[in-house]
Amino acid sequence: MDTLSLILLTTISPLACFIIAIIFLVQQPRAAQGLVLFGSAISLLSAIGLLVQGPVEPLRFLWFQSGAIQLQFGFILDGASLMFGVVVAFITACIMLYSVGYMAHDPGKTRYFALLSFFAWSMLSFVYAVDLLQSFIFWELVGLSSFFLIGFWFEKPEAAGAARKAFLMTRVGDVGLFIGILLILQLVSNFDIPSLLDPQTGLSTQVSPGILNAITLLIFIGIMGKSAQFPLHTWLPDAMEGPTPVSALLHSATMVAAGVFLMIRLHPLFMAAQDTALIVLSIATFTAILASTIAMVDTDIKKVLAYSSISQLGFMLMALAAGSLFAGVFHLITHAVFKALLFLCSGIYIHAYHTNSMAEIGRSGGRRLKATTLGLIIGGAALSGVPPLAGFWSKEEIFAQLGHNGFNIYMAGAFLAAFLTAYYTFRMIFLITKPDQAPASDHSHPEPLNMKAPVLILTLGAIVLGFFGSNIAQGLGLIPQHHSVILMISAVGVVILGILIAYFDYGRDNAPRTGFISKIAPLDTLFTNKWYIDDIYRVTIVAITHALSRILHWIENHVLDGNYDRFGLGILRTGAKSTRVQGGWMQLYLGWAIILLAVVALYLGLQ
Amino acid sequence: MPLLSSILLTPVITLIILLLMPQKAVRGIRLICAFSGLLTCVLSLQLWMGYDPTSGGIQFEEIIPWVSAIGISYHLGVDGFGVILVMLNSIVYFTGVLTMWDLEDRVKEYFAFMVLLVIGVFGVFMSLDLFFFFFFYEIAVVPMYPLILIWGSGNRAYAGMKLMLFLLAGSALLFPGLLAIYHHAGLNTFDIIALSAHTFDPQFQIFVYPFIYIGFGVLAGLFPFHGWSPTGHVAAPSAVSMLHAGVLMKLGAFGILTVGIRLLPEGAAYWAPTFVVLAVIGIIYGAYVAMRQTDFKFVIGFSSVSHMGIVLLGLNLAVLGSVAATDALNGAVFQMFAHGIMTALFFSTAGYIYDKSHSKTIADFGGLGAQMPRAVSIFIVAGLCGAGLPGLASFWAELLVFLAALKTYPIAGVIVILGLVLTAVYILRVFNQAFFGAPNPKWENLKAQDMSGLHLIPRAILIAVLVIFGFVPRLMLDLINSTTVAFLGNF
């Protein structure tokens, strides 16, 4: 098959499934489910087909023209998009398969699968988009579909609120992104990504560094929103209100990864904008630490994973900002796999025990779910960076890049974050596998095959993916950093330290089951309250918006409308008064006429 | 039969037939109206296809001298803008008839007034003679009062009166303005094309332009003269709100474009900075006020103020003669169309929910999504279009206008783009309060009354239009762009 039909199959088949399902199959959820799974399989196969074919020249079609602006519609098929496309399609397929079990009894099944399909379409189209505006459109559609997926159980007010929060916060970021790309359009009347990035004629050669910094910074605001970086990260933990497979999809490989992927796409621009790169690096490092600290104290398994996602996204952005495209892509891919794995495992626990609390799951006998617990441990280890699992290799790349470029402070931050990661991950594992009291009842929950199978596949991925680093680098046309042994050893040391402390706090027999941080009360409070960031928003931005709308609403009712009404009534009252002239007495009438005539006569006489 | 006259005469003949039909023949009346709506759609499509974008300019011209002594002629003709807006009106007319299919109360009169409104709107979009332009403009305004009064809801007497007084106060500004243009040119013709060839004295242009702008602007929801629009929308029956917000408000913008900007370019350029400020205030203000409304239709009404602000912003940016003029005008016209379809969808759906529940209070619902999934989904689509989501038509319009704003007045540009967030805030507020959350047991009875069959057709048409132009904007932009280039070339 030729490239065009493959790419169309990849992107369009989920869309077709969505349309058919939502219009015709509302009453037949099983058919919808089958159709959507089928579509996603086709999409995955064609994405693999594209990857096998290897990178080719972008395909472009004219979209529209307005004045000097020409917009293209098309597909970019380079290493990054091909690989990431496969990852997206693969994770999506896994999660759909998993959802068959997870959502088996949900009344809104058709809607669920249709939305998943819609999401897959927008995400894949975003990945392959050749035009920056096209990217933006699908970026927004990704946001839209995640809005619906997060708010899937819209009857729950929390879910609806979380969906709204996610939409609005990413929207704030999108405004930045939108202004950024409009600035680009204004400057070069062109949105074609390859030509924007061209080292000879691209954007960076056409505009001054200051403007380039401004543009990239604005784009980064968008990335901040989507990839949940401080200060726009607070939506992501809330978004855990959605069904767990949705969390697995959105917060591992796809929606949040879109921000990172945009940075990967525009990496040369960010590299040319030195100041922005530094800002990105700082924010990413800070976010990685911040999120890890909150994950240390949270008790909700999905929240922990959510904060972990934020922190890992920070790692990716650190890598990219530090200059390594490869490290960023590599960590993006490995993270996609092991984080999806972790979410799916948590989903099985939640499905089985109907609780999100890690301690509760442990007490209910979480470790009896053998395959799941295996997945949890492998995935957790990969997340922590235990060699030789996937996360180890990709994090190693990041450290190497940071060290190579001499970002020592940031490297220290990265180490701290890595330490915390290992700590909270194993805290989670220990809380589940080593409960403080034996499970009360003994009845075991089956792990349905269609939920177990994706877990096992992803477990395998988390184990082996780390060894494909050089292939990925090749795919990108890059050479990986040489690993320095000292760095590697110290990294492993940090991870082991984290695991040990976790073991000491939670894992050993007679463990206190409170984190070491609880001994430092102020920090504990700070972390438990999520650094008060949501509260700060509540009293600042939210309050200001409400106050403004209240003021303007008052103005509308009392100043504008009120005065119009008053004006109208005033005229009516004047009208009522003016009838006094008509007093009823006939000589008065005559008198008026005569006086006025006299005035006229006088006027004429004076002339 | 010339095409434009056919389009114009279709509703005229419909009106005459309606007046001759007996009161009781409700079914026949509906069918005739639906047929006439469909016919205008088909004819408009023919117009769209027949319009040659490569040569641009005014096409399908028809001239019949009307009062030749003083230069009034029945002069019809459309440029690309006209084609699009005629299409818009046809679509909204047709879907509006279908939306009101269930009406039982005084059906004949209702459709008669509605058709009269449609005649006026068609006439404005086609007229190239100041007299007929204003003639049809007023015709379009007239039926609003009875329509709101008789079939409306809530505080309709007040709303209808307010609407009429505002609009006719706007006309009061137009009257001297339009006539002054005629007499000042001294060409003894009301023909817009002939007048546009005349260069008016700049002092005169600067003097008259605000009258034209504000006079038409009142109908376009110009801040601070927008007060009539939300109140009117709320009180009107759904199809009237559809026509009103969807098409009627565009008349104002179209008037500014056709009379104000075409004839008085220098005046327009002189005043543009002032009016840009007003438009920006309108966009932000509308969004903020919409946030606090407790009534569905009020939210939509203020969102219309905000969205029409984008049209006005685009128009004003277009006359500044900057490099972004083309984009601005393209965007403004695109927004007229997109907003027309969008609000039609909005009101048609909000009206449906109201008809079934007799409640318009947002907080009264809560979790309606579980009870009326179809109606709610359709409302959500409209809401998302309002929030400027890509993939739906208004995204392109906003993109182009914002782009022009950023180029011309960067600060204004940033402010209006930030307005996108505000839009999302008020739209999502409606979603969350009315559609999401725990279902209110009060509305369990609505489960059986969700939209189905015939009710879905008009909404489906509107959604299809939004999506088609959302993904293939070229279909329209090519048409608009060629006209814009020709239009701005005359400056």
Next chain:
Amino acid sequence: MENAILFAPELICLLMGLVLFFCTVLNRSYRTTRGIAIASGIAMIAACLWTLSLEGEPFFPGIYAVDFFSQLIKTVLAVGFLFVVIASANPLTVDRNGWLEVPLFFIFSTLGMMMMVSATELLTLYVAMELAAYPVYIVVALHRNADIGGESAAKYMVQGMAASAISLYGMSFLFGTYGSTYFSAISIPHAAAHPIFYLGLLLTLAGFFFKLGAFPFHFWAPDTYETAPHPVITFIATVSKIAAIGILCRLLSLAMPGGWESGHAQTALMWASVIAMSLGNLSALAQKDLKRLLGYSTVAHAGYVLLALQTFAEWGLTAALFYAIGYFAMSFACFLVICEIGRSEDRITIDSVSGLYKRAPFLSFTLLIGLFGLIGLPPTVGFVGKWFLFSAALQRGQFYLVLIAAINAAVALYYYLLIIRQLYWVEPATQNTIKPTPLIAVTAMATIILVIAMGTLPGPFWDMAARAARALIS
């Protein structure tokens, strides 16, 4: 014989007046009398149409002119007479003893008006004016309630007598200035600049301002409109308005070449126009009585007409004549409905028309069209007429004047809409349906057609008005 042909409308009017007089003397039934009046109306229309494009000076050269202007107005007067007679079927508000006199007095008043518009000499004008006025004084007083009838008739007549005395006083100055009562001698361009001429002219106009209900001689209008018997007020509001506008056109055309430049009369007329429309509209806002409201509205409309007349230009005359014809149709539509629904009621308040659409759909539609016309909404003649009137003022560059007038029109919207609201929205107090007789339905239909035809196809009407205006100026 030629003279007789030129004089045919007036002759028929006179003869039929005598016939009607004998009807009263012989005390025929009201049906017969009205039938004869209708027949004479038709005969008059035929005569007018026959002589429409003739020109000449029958019998007395210089004092009586038949031209297109006069014949056009006469045609409308004849139509108006016919319509009013049709509308006055079963006029219960008139004193039962006076029924037979009503058509008689109408026809003599119409005769007076016809002569008035043809008069080209002061004395003739004066005599015609009084002939037009006296019969109306009497029929106003013929109300079945002596107190109401007496008061309104007295007010009407005192104003009328005073106005005609002032007119006469003004005429004496015109006579004194030019030494002649012939218009041909008075309208001398260079002498026209003399202020005494304008004083005389303005004083002369007073009598016709009274007829038109224009400020400052409008005070009778609300009171008389409110209480005069419905057919009578229909006659005053329609037929006599046309005659008044016609003769104002004739008189102002005397000052035509210099009137604008010298500015004397123009300023006075302009202020009269502004005050008339503002006062009329504002006062109408507070009214509850439908007829009284229309009385104030007529004051405002007189203001609009003066707006065109104060331009002293051909355009203004044309617009005023066009509007006169249109105004006749619009206000007749309103008053016809009032006659129908108010057969047995002395007063028609706004509440009387509540829910009329249920009781009489066609009549309420007629009223609706009439009100749309008075508001000035298309596709009625009100819109086109205002367009022409305002256009006339703008031709002279009076931008703000037109702005004031247009704002006035917007204010007026309020009270008209209140009536429409009552008509179509409020539930009726009684369920009695009103079924108009076929003749009245046809008349209503004809009025609606006229209102809409003039509103949508103004071309031929404008051309006629322009021809009439040219006839005046030349």
Next chain:
Amino acid sequence: MTLEAYLLVGAALFSLGLIGALSHRNLIALLIGIELMMNAASLNLMAFNRFVVTDPTTGQIFVLIIIGLAAAEVAIFLSIILRIYRAYHDIDAEKLTKLSG
């Protein structure tokens, strides 16, 4: 006597008539006032006829007709006064104020 003198007398007569018409409550007095105003006009006409105009008959005819019409007017007004008197038993102009506003 000059023309001016006649005109002044005429103006005085007109004003007197006016004042009479405005100040007297009795309808008949009011009528007389208005008649005085008409007579002022007649006087003017005759004066102009005498001093200005070449053809002396015009003014005389005019005045004769005015006198005739005034008589008719008085007759009509008196009949209305009678009707009022029957309803009110009074002919005071100030009492005829049922209609106002």
